[in-house]
Each structure stands twice: as C-alpha cells, then as structure tokens.
Amino acid sequence: MDWDDDDAPPDLIETGATAEAEVDEKLVKVPITIVTGYLGAGKTTLLNYILTARHGKKIAVIMNEFGDSLDIEKSLTVNKDGEAVEEWMEVGNGCICCSVKDTGVNAIESLMAKKGNFDYILLETTGLADPGNLAPLFWVDEGLASTIYLDGIVTLVDAKNILRSLDDPSGKVEGHDDSDHGDEGPVMTTAHVQISHADVIVINKTDLVTDTELETVKERIGSINGLAKIHVTKQSAVPELEGVLLDLHAYDQAEELDRAGKGHSHLDKTISTLSIPLPVLTEGQLEAVDAWLRSVLWDNVLPSDEETDQSLFEIHRLKGRLVLSDGNEKMIQGVRELFEIFDKPNPGAEASLAPGKDAGKMVIIGRHLDKYDFERSLLEAVRKSP
Numbered sequence: 001m002d003w004d005d006d007d008a009p010p011d012l013i014e015t016g017a018t019a020e021a022e023v024d025e026k027l028v029k030v031p032i033t034i035v036t037g038y039l040g041a042g043k044t045t046l047l048n049y050i051l052t053a054r055h056g057k058k059i060a061v062i063m064n065e066f067g068d069s070l071d072i073e074k075s076l077t078v079n080k081d082g083e084a085v086e087e088w089m090e091v092g093n094g095c096i097c098c099s100v101k102d103t104g105v106n107a108i109e110s111l112m113a114k115k116g117n118f119d120y121i122l123l124e125t126t127g128l129a130d131p132g133n134l135a136p137l138f139w140v141d142e143g144l145a146s147t148i149y150l151d152g153i154v155t156l157v158d159a160k161n162i163l164r165s166l167d168d169p170s171g172k173v174e175g176h177d178d179s180d181h182g183d184e185g186p187v188m189t190t191a192h193v194q195i196s197h198a199d200v201i202v203i204n205k206t207d208l209v210t211d212t213e214l215e216t217v218k219e220r221i222g223s224i225n226g227l228a229k230i231h232v233t234k235q236s237a238v239p240e241l242e243g244v245l246l247d248l249h250a251y252d253q254a255e256e257l258d259r260a261g262k263g264h265s266h267l268d269k270t271i272s273t274l275s276i277p278l279p280v281l282t283e284g285q286l287e288a289v290d291a292w293l294r295s296v297l298w299d300n301v302l303p304s305d306e307e308t309d310q311s312l313f314e315i316h317r318l319k320g321r322l323v324l325s326d327g328n329e330k331m332i333q334g335v336r337e338l339f340e341i342f343d344k345p346n347p348g349a350e351a352s353l354a355p356g357k358d359a360g361k362m363v364i365i366g367r368h369l370d371k372y373d374f375e376r377s378l379l380e381a382v383r384k385s386p
C-alpha cells in the first residue's frame with residue numbers, strides 16, 4: 001500500500017453549520033469497529049445479532065465482500081429505529097483494504113454526510129482481508145480521523161475449523177513467503193494475521209466442538225494473541241455488546257496490558273505475544289524508547305542486534321504503558337510500522353505503581369519474535385540513556 005500525498009483529498013463534509021456547532025461536531029467522533037474473521041466464521045451472524053439487539057444506537061454496517069467487478073456495489077445495512085434497512089453504496093474497488101484510502105474514505109464520509117449522525121459504524125471485512133492494512137487508515141487519514149475513530153478490531157473464529165486454517169499452507173498470506181525460512185516452523189496464514197490484530201476474539205460455533213477441542217482452540221489462540229479478550233459463543237451471541245464488542249476504546253486505552261503478563265509462549269512460533277516490563281523512565285529514556293521503536297518498527301532492526309544483517313521478525317501490533325519519573329504516564333499504540341506515543345487519558349484514574357517496581361510495560365504481537373531478544377535490546381537502550 002502506498003501513502004502518496006498526491007491523491008485527491010477526500011471530500012469534506014459540508015455541514016453548513018456555524019463555527020461553534022462545527023467545533024461541537026468535531027468533538028463527537030463516531031466509533032468504527034472492524035469485524036473480521038475467516039470465511040463462514042459467523043461475521044454476518046454477529047452483525048445481525050448486533051443490529052437486532054437492544055442498544056439504543058443507530059448503527060451503519062458496511063459489508064466488504066470480494067467482488068470481481070470493479071464497480072461492485074456494497075451492501076449497507078442501516079439500523080433505523082430498531083429496524084434493519086438495506087441500502088446500497090458505491091465503494092469502487094472490490095477490495096476495501098486497497099481502496100479504503102480513496103473510495104472507502106469517501107464512502108464513509110458521504111455516509112456520514114448523508115445520514116447525519118450515526119452513533120456507530122461496523123465494517124465487515126471479507127474473510128480474506130488482512131486487518132493490518134485497514135486499521136492504520138483510521139489514524140493517518142486526516143479527513144477520516146476528524147469524523148470517526150477506530151474503536152477496535154473484532155475477529156470471529158470458527159471453533160471447528162480454526163486449527164485447520166492456522167495450519168493450512170494454502171491459506172498463506174500474500175507477500176509472506178516462508179520459503180526463505182526453511183524449516184523454521186509453520187507458515188503464517190490469514191487466520192494468524194486476523195488473530196494477531198484482534199482486540200477481541202469471538203470463538204464461535206462452539207456447538208460443533210467438544211470441551212476438549214475448545215480448550216485446545218483457546219490455548220492456541222491465546223498463544224498467538226495474549227492481549228485480546230476472548231469470548232466463546234454459539235450463533236455469535238456475545239453476552240453483552242457495550243464494552244465487550246462495542247465502545248472498547250481499544251486504541252486509546254491499554255488496560256488489557258496486564259492480561260499479557262506471562263511472557264511469550266512457544267505454543268505457536270509463527271506469531272506470538274511478548275511482554276516486556278519497563279522501569280520508571282526519565283525524559284531522556286522516553287526519547288530512547290521512541291528511538292528504539294523507530295528502529296524496530298520502521299527499519300526492522302533490533303538496536304542491540306545491528307550485526308545481524310537480516311531481521312526476519314514482523315511486528316503486527318504493539319501496545320505499551322510508560323511511567324515517567326515526573327509521575328506522568330504515556331501510552332503507546334502501534335499497528336505495523338505506525339505508532340504513536342501519547343499522554344495517558346484520565347491521569348490518576350488508576351493508582352500508579354510503586355517506584356522501584358516494574359512500572360511500565362510493552363506488549364508486542366508479531367512473527368518470529370522468539371528468535372530475537374527484544375527485552376534485552378529495549379532495556380539496554382533504556383539503560384544507556386540518561
């Protein structure tokens with residue numbers, strides 16, 4: 001995907017409102033939740049469940065099915081007064097992860113303009129989409145970022161078939177050729193990528209597996225993504241929507257960091273979760289963490305490891321909490337090479353950890369992490385800095 005600046009900027013919404021009202025509208029951004037998952041996992045079932053559940057929200061659903069026609073129309077279901085209303089929307093290209101930057105952005109914005117205020121947008125991606133391509137768009141596109149924000153990524157998993165999908169070499173992600181890794185383990189499939197990016201994983205179709213099989217599935221998924229909340233369902237019926245699937249604020253909080261405390265797992269070497277405890281940082285050490293992230297995420301180079309000519313790791317998702325010696329806290333959010341460090345929202349809402357203890361944490365989800373010593377590299381970079 002390219003990030004050319006010469007693309008036509010997305011149409012801005014004409015509000016016709018006063019300057020004061022515009023300021024107000026800017027403050028109320030509409031959340032968007034990406035629903036992904038393998039073919040037939042139960043995404044549509046989940047969307048229908050959400051649309052018919054009582055939540056008092058006006059939800060717009062954008063379906064992103066694969067199509068071979070270039071001007072394929074997207075089905076758009078709008079929940080109006082408890083009724084699902086089907087509409088059709090022109091998106092342009094058959095693959096939203098490639099086209100969302102231009103046509104998709106326009107589609108969402110014209111949707112916003114046409115419908116006025118939605119409370120919520122759900123985007124169902126095709127069973128083959130890589131959500132890693134999709135999520136950063138909601139950060140970097142200014143037109144889009146002014147009206148909506150990415151609330152979270154929900155990945156549906158078919159309990160009966162997920163293990164096969166994870167091990168199926170034909171489900172390999174395009175552009176991830178494992179041939180250069182020799183016998184270094186299983187290939188990385190689309191199923192891996194969808195699980196590694198998820199903020200919430202819904203293990204669905206549990207009526208089709210035994211309890212033992214379900215435990216195996218849970219363990220395997222937990223070994224790939226130790227951060228995501230896991231829910232187990234039949235017919236995609238999650239126990240609750242608020243805070244479980246919707247309104248997660250997965251990208252402006254990092255409460256779930258504490259869940260990923262068990263270090264990294266060796267159950268699934270293809271993609272794993274790594275958790276690095278961090279000390280209280282000085283201002284200079286914060287800068288060192290920033291520099292470390294730039295090296296690791298932008299150059300794919302582990303700073304202590306420069307002599308290694310090939311860094312084969314891939315980082316899909318990264319979150320962190322940094323505690324500074326002046327008492328402030330910062331959060332880190334990263335998807336692929338994009339990351340940001342920002343002030344923790346609601347400072348003081350949570351009691352800070354006692355000084356001297358490990359105060360912060362960085363959690364990394366990615367591929368071939370077990371082959372490198374990320375912890376040593378990061379802590380060394382921190383220690384070397386004043």
Ligand SMILES: Nc1nc2c(ncn2[C@@H]2O[C@H](COP(=O)(O)OP(=O)(O)OP(=O)(O)O)[C@@H](O)[C@H]2O)c(=O)[nH]1
Nearest residue numbers: 038039040041042043044045127204205234235236
């Ligand atoms: N046995 C069983 N079937 C289910 C469950 N949930 C959904 N299904 C069925 O599985 C099939 C696929 O469900 P969908 O919701 O269409 O799956 P999807 O992920 O949207 O599928 P694609 O859009 O093709 O990727 C449908 O026939 C559903 O009725 C479940 O918990 N158990």
Ligand SMILES: [Zn+2]
Nearest residue numbers: 095096097098
């Ligand atoms: Zn694409």
